[in-house]
Amino acid sequence: MWKWLHPYAKTQNAYQLCERLLPWFVVSAFISFTLGMVWGLLFAPSDYQQGDSFRIIYIHVPSAILSMGAYSAMAISAFIGLVWQVRTAFMAMIALAPIGAVVTFIALFTGAAWGKPMWGTWWVWDARLTSELILLFLYLGVISLYASFEDKQQAGKAAGVMAIVGVVNLPIIHFSVEWWNTLHQGASITKFDKPSVAPDMLWPLLISILGLALVMAAIFIRRLQNEILRRELHRPWVQALVAEAKGK
């Protein structure tokens, strides 16, 4: 694994790998995301209790799952960066952070929008929404720490430590918020039951998750490339690339 990964610690190799992977990701993301959205939002059967308003789960659930996933991925790349001193890993981390933050925001927004027909109010301190809100704060913390440093190499390391602190904390936050919620459960709040999802709802949901994941991956690859270029601007290989692009 390490032998295979090692060459990509060099930014130039990572850049070229991204260049090769990007088209595949863009195409598959486009197909699966469109399929998931169209199937989920237009053709999947509507819920017998909630009617069509439940269809927002085809956006809410994927973004909620992937917001956590992106944070873990961020922490993993921070860890790789800190332990093996891989600079590209820090770039990957910071390329992921805004994507994760946006997806977290989408999850929050759709959650609130779903809450309106469900609970009759835009916001309730539901356990999952609260966790999601705290996750957004964690993302913003990492991003603003990174942005505060002039020296981006130092910034990467600092933000990396914070990402790892956050990921250690994430399960504790999740657990504590769940627990706090059951403790304070008011009369107006009803938690979602977790009924077994019918297969004709499950399939479009799974495809939506995959689709969003691929979309995020494609954006991530592009952002990573940009980050590499921005940081390595002085290197000859980047200069050559720029010259080539200008020539066209």
Place this chain on the structure above:
Amino acid sequence: MYIKGPNGAGKTSLLRVLTGLVSPDEGAVLFEEQNIIKSREQYHQQLLYFGHALGVNRSLNALENLRFWCAQHGVEHNDAEIYEVLALLGLVGLEDVTVSHLSAGQQRRVALARFWLQTAARVWILDEPFTALDVQGIALLNNRIVAHLKQGGCVVMTSHQALDVDYPTKELQLEYRI
């Protein structure tokens, strides 16, 4: 070893890499054939670093600062020795004055007292040690450096002043490059 070069050439950065405070982007610093990042503790026992920041707390007095420094660096010391060194550096009567009340040159002398107290360190790394010192202070430090070299010690230093030590030195010229 005497490191020269214009502002921004990387003298301080080089010294900080040599101390192990900053890890190099590429390459490694070896001391007795061991990477200093790996054998940090053995290396730091042999090292004395004097940087731009003095490492002297302004709310404490000279004596307290040096006592703390000695204890921190495992240097055997007693107050009599510290008084003696401070006297040598022309700080008689100022031992128990809070450092913030001392002049810039006097504060430097407090920090420089380490070079007389710590005798075990073989590697000295000095970043602009002569700044803000008067003629007499420069002479004192120069003599101390030569004495250290004669005992077989090693000194790596930067200075904007011409170096005037009675000992063969190597020079390294750094240039400013974008």
Place this chain on the structure above:
Amino acid sequence: MSMALKAVFERDLALAYRQRSELMQPMMFFILVISLFPLGIGPNPETLQKVGPGVIWVAAILSSLLGMERLFKDDYNDGSLEQIMLSATPLPLVVLVKVLAHWLTSIVPLLLLSPLLALFLNLTEPMYWALLSTLLLGTPLLSLVGAIAVGLTLGLNRGGVLLALLLLPVFIPLLIFATAAVEAASLQLPYSAQLAIIGAMLLISLALAPFAIAYALRVSQN
């Protein structure tokens, strides 16, 4: 080595004593914030008792953040930190001692004020004992985890607000468990489970935080 650690401890205590007026400020902030609440939500004793534990804990977190920067800032600026890092004493241990000294000098005074505040907010006696035990277990956790973020923001000129942004979300679980313990006490229920969880978090951070802080300090030297 133990001599070096003892020297760090004594020095930090001496420094705290010299700068005691600076240490007073977070304490005054603590009292002030808490006195704002009765003024803001009315002096009804039952309401105050209900929000009391949460208010005290939020105020404790905020005021501990205020004094947090002191932990390394001076040493960073005057170069003492460099010298400490260049000594043969393992940095995680030095850092642990510094956090301990900081906790004793800046946080323990807040704990000493807590009976007064319990009185202000009309807490019952069992509630007060629960509050005190959560503060005793929880505030070292604040210092340990806070020190990581202090180390990370050392190189920045304006680290103060950023420090709060980084730390407040991380402290949420502590807030939840601590206030839950006090609430349980107000209902005459056992609260040892909440204390045990806070204790577990404290032990984990005691084991891991010194290394994270040491790493953060090394990053600050770049």
